[in-house]
Amino acid sequence: MKPSIQNPPGDVLCAGAVDIGGTKIACGVVTATGEVLAEAAFPTAPERGVERQLKTVVEYLEELQTRLGVQLSGIGVGCTGPVDSRGVVGQVPFLPGWEGFALTEYLTARLGAPVFLENDADAALLAEARFGAGRSCPSFILVTLGTGIGGGILRDGLLYRGVGGVHPEIGHMIIHADGRVCSCGGRGCWETYCGGQGLADWVQEAYPQPAPLGAAQIFARARQGRRPYVDVVRRFCAAMGAALANLITLFAPQRIALTGGLLQSRDVFWSAVQQETQARCHLVPAHTTELVLGQLGVSAGLVGAASVFFMQQERSL
Ligand SMILES: [Zn+2]
Structure with a gap:
């Protein structure tokens, strides 16, 4: 380049x-x-x-x-x-x-x-915390929604790490106990439903096409109101809501920002994801946490x- x-x-x-x-x-x-x-x-x-x-x-x-x-x-x-x-x-x-x-x-x-x-x-x-959506926010989680799902957690202004420095694998939280097999070897991980690759594989298994659709194509068909893709996106939003409600319930962060390539199609799902998240938060109320978009692109x-x-x-x- x-x-x-x-x-x-x-x-x-x-x-x-x-x-x-x-x-x-x-x-x-x-x-x-x-x-x-x-x-x-x-x-x-x-x-x-x-x-x-x-x-x-x-x-x-x-x-x-x-x-x-x-x-x-x-x-x-x-x-x-x-x-x-x-x-x-x-x-x-x-x-x-x-x-x-x-x-x-x-x-x-x-x-x-x-x-x-x-x-x-x-x-x-760290970039969003310093220059973007997480500024002035010591309790902050970033979720990257791309081919896979990743992210990081800031607690009291410091990068959260597990024992031995382990990086938390947000995308592999289990949202369906007997769910789809994930590339990590587990089952039912958030990524297998809402990562770009996971979503595409999930749709191809349920509704096989000669040429498998990518995530952007799936969202485009839902945008046109085409079935079964409207229903696929509804389930995508429910899975997103479950995972985000888990993060809010576990960490009660001040803010969660979402970023990554899938957000280019957010007009199809963002407001529904917010509603699905709110509906699943109980003991830690949804208003505890602001759900926002990343700013750095x-x-x-x-x-x-x-x-x-x-x-x-x-x-x-
Ligand atoms: Zn996994």
């Missing part, structure tokens, strides 16, 4: 940002005010080997830094899948050969600046990665 560059504003603190996803690796320079000054991306190709891919990251960041004439204070990395606090990549199905690689150590040695790594959903949470990945560094930098002050 051709790099896009903006003029750097004066002496603003800048971080390098690396967003590692299943289809592309994006690199950028982001200011402490959340502005993406420059970005470039290249395809994720794990068969080329982790070191060759990260060498390209180093080259891109050095090039962007030179073009902008800025010095990076540090680098934040958001990577899909499990990561650990030592900056090591966990087992990610579409990053074969990356497992166990000391990513932050490698990049720190080559870029001469501190590097921090987080799960990409946690990085997106496509820039969330890079701003999130940079936020990983900014968070660590503030902690060390």
Whole structure:
């Protein structure tokens, strides 16, 4: 991808940002005010080997830094899948050969600046918390509604982690005890009904088509009032309501924001999802929690990665 560059504003603190996803690796320079000054991306190709891919990251960041004439204070990395606090990549199905690689150590040695790594959903949470829908909100949950469902939890202003630093897998909360089989090995996970892939698979099983429909096509047919897709979306909204009511009942957060590709079709489901959520909240009333949309859109990945560094930098002050 051709790099896009903006003029750097004066002496603003800048971080390098690396967003590692299943289809592309994006690199950028982001200011402490959340502005993406420059970005470039290249395809994720794990068969080329982790070191060759990260060498390209180093080259891109050095090039962007030179073009902008800025010095990076540090680098934040958001990577899909499990990561650990030592900056090591966990087992990610579409990053074969990356497992166990000391990513932050490698990049720190080559870029001469501190590097921090987080799960990409946690990085997106930090971005929305700092610059978007979660501002001034110490108790905040972000749900990413894309091919799968992910998210992160902010409690008392800090990223929530389980024992041993485990990242909570929001998309795999079980909403039907004997439900559909999920890619995680479980059954009835939220993602198998409301993730883009899960929704498409669910519809294909129930209403087989010669060419399986994607989530956007399913929503488009429901928008036209076509059956059985209106009913599919009704069940989608009920499943969304169940999962969101679970989050409200368990955590009673001040705000939950939803983001991700499926929200492009939100005109078909957003108000019904809000109603379904309200109807399922009882002991912790629905009005406890504001249900809102994320604000950062496509820039969330890079701003999130940079936020990983900014968070660590503030902690060390
Ligand atoms: Zn699952």
